[in-house]
Amino acid sequence: MNKFAGRGVCGGVAVGRISVFRRRDVQVKRIRVEDTAAELLRLSAAKEAALSQLREIYEKALTEVGEANAAIFEIHMMMVEDEDYNDAITEMIKGQSVNAEYAVAVTADNFAQMFSAMEDAYMQARAADVRDISNRIIKCLGQDMSEQHTADGSVIICADDLAPSETVSLDKDRVLAFVTAYGSLNSHTAILARSMNIPAMIGLGEEFLSAINDGDMAIADGSTGELTVCPDEEALAAAREKQRAESDKKALLQKLKGKDNVTIDGRRIDIFANIGSADAIGSVLLNDAGGIGLFRSEFLYLENSDYPTEEQQFTVYRRVLESMAGRRVVIRTLDIGADKQADYFGLDKEENPALGLRAIRLCLTRPEIFRTQLRALYRASVFGELCIMFPMIASTEELSEILDICADVRKELSAAGMEYAEDTQLGIMIETPAAALISDRLAPMVDFFSVGTNDLTQYTLAVDRQNPRLERFCDTHHEAVLRLIEMSAENAHDNGKWIGICGELAADTALTERFLRMGIDELSVSPSYVLKLRDKVRSLDLSGGGET
Ligand code: PEP
Ligand code: MG
Helix, strand or coil, X not given: CEEEECEEEECCEEEEEEEXXXXXXXXXXXXXXXXXXXXXXXXXXXXXXXXXXXXXXXXXXXXXXXXXXXXXXXXXXXXXXXXXXXXXXXXXXXXXXXXXXXXXHHHHHHHHHHHHCCCCHHHHHHHHHHHXXXXXXXXXXXXXXXXXXXXXXXXXXXXXXXXHHHHHHCCHHHEEEEEECCCCCCCHHHHHHHHHCCCEEECCCCHHHHCCCCCCEEEEECCCCEEEECCCHHHHHHHHHHHHHHHHHHHHHHCCCCCCCECCCXXXXXXXXXXXXXXXXXXXXXXXXXXXXXXXXXXXXXXXXXXXXXXXXXHHHHHHXXXXXXXXXXXXXXXXXXXXXXXXXXXXXXXXXXXXXXXHHHHHHCHHHHHHHHHHHHHHHHHCEEEEEECCCCCHHXXXXXXXXXXXXXXXXXXXXXXXXXCCEXXXXXXXXXXXXXXXXXXXXXXXXXXXXHHHHHHHHCCCCCCHHHHHHCCCCCHHHHHHXXXXXXXXXXXXXXXXXXXXXXXXXCCHHHHHHHCCCEXXXXXXXXXXXXXXXXXXXXXXXXXX
């Protein structure tokens, strides 16, 4: 029996077999190198190795699939030797003193983007080839790119870390728990685990990965953050007992279904749910959420290998609105970028992705993507009570631009004889300190605010939410963040608008009283937290004053 300690990000005990998650794609880090000449020699050896692999594959393909089909590997060989491609990599290694893996990966991205932008379909298809040969070279440079393992049955997934796109691509019905060596509390993977209500723990350290094997029996305890590998009978019996106690507790909470979210002294608040996919509606209804306070629409994009069409999006939004039967549904427009990446967007690598071309900035830079989503949203608006919400707002100017685009989309739909709900509410996320500080100016322009405490904390405290080493500097109850929320609430109410909180802090019951005293109108949390929060609200009595 072997025990590893991490941090629990979603409670619950899972007992089952381990499946080690291995990555299909290359994760390349930028590393500074002193000796660029040696790096160029490494590169040249890796290219030779890649060429010899390709020669072998070509020969094999010639006999197995014929000359025409084998020709692609000839093209790959030519690409490995292409002068422009090689010059770009070499320049980067020499000019920026970076490792060869990074230079190849960035060059691959740049070339792939250039190919994708070409008119000719044949040239467009070369984007995938350049990525393919670059991955091969990176692998020859020594980077591990082994295939993802998938065991039979439900498993405890163990990984170094999981990107949101990887998490969503896993078959949720077969995941008993997530366990990662790295990761941080507010990463989207942790959020996803909470929204799927799957026990999860992070930060077990690299050593746990070398101590486990596919198929090992394990206990993953999401509340304590402890992983027990090859447990003995006693540990197994204790885990099963804990599972029973948890299900009893859940049954008790079920008694709160149908009850009001009201404090002892009569103050009411809406408790809504956060979702990332229409498949979560079942759990929203099961947990008796009053509506949806945040639908992270970007997961629709992350689950696909190409831009979801207007029709595909319309179908999903309509399904969510219809399933919620007239209850409020807040759909946030695309928040891609930073840790949420989809290859087909062809985004450049950024030095500071959290401060980069993310969310609304991407939408305003590539308005065709934004307009497609807005058309789908407005068309769906007649099937329920839709609120459209824009992420990462930092200025009144960008909000004006967004509102103009919305007006334009509505005009376009009217001209085409298509229906939309005129009373569709438009709101913004308060997740940059800038937005909170100018919330008095933003409030008159919108119908509502929703505070994204995950990013608001990251940007206010200058603490990267993805970096687990910064956790001790990330005081989620920091007075600066709470004051920004309070200021936004006052400005919203002074302008007759409602304000919710949809970041992870909304579920923190140590702050529920404070939020109620600030006058927050809605708290939106993972579906499995709705009843716990209702329980907390119903236990509070605000009549005695108290601090705000
Ligand atoms: C937030 O930032 O608090 C938020 C809800 O958005 P996300 O976590 O998706 O960035
Ligand atoms: Mg955010």
